[in-house]
Amino acid sequence: MAVNKPITISYATPASDDAVSFNTIWIITLDGVSPTGTPVEAYLSISQNQRRKLLLSLEDGLTWKDTDKSVHVLIRNGQLSFIRDDSEMDYEFWIVWDNTNLQRIAYGTVTAVRVD
DSSP: OOOOOOOOEEEESSSSSSSEEEEEEOOOOBBBBBOOSSSEEEEEEEEEETTTEEEEEBBBBEEEEEETTTEEEEGGGGGGGOOSSSEEEEEEEEEETTTTTEEEEEEEEEEEEEOO
16 A cells, blocks of 8 residues: 655755755555565656656666665755746655566655755
């Protein structure tokens, strides 16, 4: 069952593109149990008005750690230049497991903040 979890991201215009804007680790559980499979794909999509603004995937912002069944999410400042004003967006995070089952893990509201 997917978890509704709000997140906040910030785009700081004076900061370098390589500065870390969002950095978190999500421990993955499926109905309260650690998954037994390995993800072959994973995606985190941030959208505004049903228009995708950012798509992260494994090895491109998302890193799977099999030892503790977690996903490390890393978003750099330069990836958030689409944030023009403080606003609300939506996100979805899903994994495709090695048994080809697609599972929605998390979704929710994104509070997007622009720092000038």
